[in-house]
Amino acid sequence: MTTPDVRARGLAAPLAGWLPEQRWFAGKHRTVRTVTPVSCVALVETEPLLDHVVVEVAYAAGAPDRYQLLLGYRRQLPEKLQHVRIGAVDDLVAYAGLWDDVLAEELLRLLDSGAVRGGLRFRPEAGAAIPRGEPSRVVDVEQSNTSVVYDESAILKLFRRLTPGRNPDVELNRALRRAGSEHVAELLGEVEGELLGDTVSYAMVSAYAANSAEGWAMATASVRDLFAEGDLRADEVGGDFAGEAERLGEAIAAVHADLADTLGSTELDRAGYAELSTGMIGRLSDAVGVVPELAPHADALRTEFAAVAGLTDACPVQRIHGDLHLGQVLRTPTSWLVIDFEGEPVKPLAERLLPDSPLRDVAGMLRSFDYAAEHLLVGDTADDHQLEFRAQEWAARNRKAFCTGYAGAARVDPMRHAALLRAYELDKAVYEVVYEATHRPAWRSIPLRSIARMVAAGS
Numbered sequence: 001m002t003t004p005d006v007r008a009r010g011l012a013a014p015l016a017g018w019l020p021e022q023r024w025f026a027g028k029h030r031t032v033r034t035v036t037p038v039s040c041v042a043l044v045e046t047e048p049l050l051d052h053v054v055v056e057v058a059y060a061a062g063a064p065d066r067y068q069l070l071l072g073y074r075r076q077l078p079e080k081l082q083h084v085r086i087g088a089v090d091d092l093v094a095y096a097g098l099w100d101d102v103l104a105e106e107l108l109r110l111l112d113s114g115a116v117r118g119g120l121r122f123r124p125e126a127g128a129a130i131p132r133g134e135p136s137r138v139v140d141v142e143q144s145n146t147s148v149v150y151d152e153s154a155i156l157k158l159f160r161r162l163t164p165g166r167n168p169d170v171e172l173n174r175a176l177r178r179a180g181s182e183h184v185a186e187l188l189g190e191v192e193g194e195l196l197g198d199t200v201s202y203a204m205v206s207a208y209a210a211n212s213a214e215g216w217a218m219a220t221a222s223v224r225d226l227f228a229e230g231d232l233r234a235d236e237v238g239g240d241f242a243g244e245a246e247r248l249g250e251a252i253a254a255v256h257a258d259l260a261d262t263l264g265s266t267e268l269d270r271a272g273y274a275e276l277s278t279g280m281i282g283r284l285s286d287a288v289g290v291v292p293e294l295a296p297h298a299d300a301l302r303t304e305f306a307a308v309a310g311l312t313d314a315c316p317v318q319r320i321h322g323d324l325h326l327g328q329v330l331r332t333p334t335s336w337l338v339i340d341f342e343g344e345p346v347k348p349l350a351e352r353l354l355p356d357s358p359l360r361d362v363a364g365m366l367r368s369f370d371y372a373a374e375h376l377l378v379g380d381t382a383d384d385h386q387l388e389f390r391a392q393e394w395a396a397r398n399r400k401a402f403c404t405g406y407a408g409a410a411r412v413d414p415m416r417h418a419a420l421l422r423a424y425e426l427d428k429a430v431y432e433v434v435y436e437a438t439h440r441p442a443w444r445s446i447p448l449r450s451i452a453r454m455v456a457a458g459s
C-alpha cells in the first residue's frame, strides 16, 4: 500500500489540469507551472481511503498559492463518482473525496471524536451536537470554497485557498453566537492545524438553516416578477422585495452592533481616511492592469478615491463582514442569517482581519441590489431601455429600504456619510469588475455599467 505523499506526488500532472477547472480555483487567469504537495495526511486508511493534501501551485509569474484537497481513493470508482474523477495512481483511482458520502461521514466522525491527525485538529464546539450517519450532498452553487450539507442538520465548509492564520469566518461566527446574535448559524466545530509552521483554518461546521432561502434568489425572483409585468411599478408587483430589504438592513445593523460590542470599535481618523484612500487608489491601478475596459473611468475614479483622504466625518471602524452581498444572507422562517464572514477572498488574510467601516458592508449590499436588478440585462437584453428603467427603479427602491432599516437600528446612518459610502461602492464595483473578468466574463458589464452610471451621475 502506498503512502499519502507518494499518492499525491503521483497525481501532480492530473491535478495541474484539474485545479484550473474548479470553481474555487482563483488562479484561472494565470498559467499553472507546477503542483507540488506540501502536506499529506491520511485521514481514512481503509478503502475508500481519504487523504488530506495541501498543494502549492506555482505559476508562470507571481506568487504561488496553496490549496487544500480531500482526495478519495478507490480501486474502482462507482458510476455516481465518475464525474469527480481526478486521475489514477498505481491501482487506485483518485477523486474529489467530499462527493463520497462514506468519506463525508468520516469527517464528522473525526470531528465528533475530537481527533488529531498529523497537523490537523478536529475541534467540536463545547456542547455542540455533531450529527452522525446522515446522507450528504455537496452544495451546487458558485462558491469560493466547497460545502457539504448533511441532510438538514449541518453544513461543512472546506476552505480551499489557504493562507496562514485563523479564518475570520470561524472567529466572527463564534463571537456573534457568544453575543447571542440571532443572525448567524450555530457553529458546531472547526478543523484547524499547523501548516509549515503557521496555524491555518481548514474547515468549519455549522448548523444548517433548513427551510431558508438565499437573499439573491428572493431578490432576483422579485426582479423577474417586475420584468414580467411591463406596466407595473416595483411597489405594485406581487413580488415586491422592499419589506425584506428593510428587515435585512435591520439585521445587518444588529450584526454590526454585536461585533462592535464584543470585539471593539474606534473611529476613522485623518490617518485612517488617508490609508483608506491609498488602498482604493492602489486597487484601482491593479484592476486597470487586469481589465483595460476600466481605463476610461480611471481618472474620475481616482479623483473620487483621492477625495476620501480629505473626509473628516466621525465614522466608526470595527470588525465587519467584508464581502457582504445578497448571496451571503439567508431568510429563515424567523429572521435573516448572515453567512461567510471570510471577507473578500482575494485580500490577504492580515488585511481581512483589520477593522473597517461598517459602511463597507452597507456599500456591498447596495451593490448587490444593483446586481440583482441588472443581472438579466446582459447579452441580448443589454440595450432594452424600458427594462433598464424598471431595473434602476427596483434597485433604488430596495437600496433605500435597506438603508432605512439599517439606519433605524444602527449607530451610523449611511446617508449621513454619502461621500464615503459612494467611494466604498465604487471600490467594490472595481473589485467586481476583476472578479467577473476572472470568473464570469459575460457579467463584467454589470459592474462596468454601474461605474459608468455612478461616474456620470457624480460629474
Ligand SMILES: Nc1ncnc2c1ncn2[C@@H]1O[C@H](COP(=O)(O)OP(=O)(O)O)[C@@H](O)[C@H]1O
Residues within 6 Å of the ligand: 139, 141, 142, 143, 144, 145, 146, 147, 155, 157, 185, 206, 207, 208, 209, 210, 212, 214, 327, 328, 330, 339, 340, 342
Ligand atoms: N448555515 C447554513 N444553512 C444553510 N445554507 C447555508 C449555510 N451556510 C451556507 N449555506 C449555503 O452554502 C452556500 C455557500 O456558503 P458560503 O459560506 O457563502 O461559501 P463560500 O465561502 O464558498 O462562498 C451559500 O450560498 C448558502 O446557500
Ligand SMILES: O=P(O)(O)O[C@H]1O[C@H](CO)[C@@H](O[C@H]2O[C@H](CO)[C@@H](O)[C@H](O)[C@H]2O)[C@H](O)[C@H]1O
Residues within 6 Å of the ligand: 142, 143, 144, 145, 216, 323, 325, 326, 327, 340, 344, 345, 364, 367, 368, 369, 371, 372, 432, 435
Ligand atoms: O460569495 P463569495 O465569497 O464567493 O463572493 C464572491 O463571489 C460573489 C458571486 O457569487 C461576488 O458577488 C458578486 O456577484 C453577486 C451575484 O452573484 C452580487 O450579489 C454581488 O453584489 C457581487 O459582488 C463577490 O463579489 C465575490 O467576492
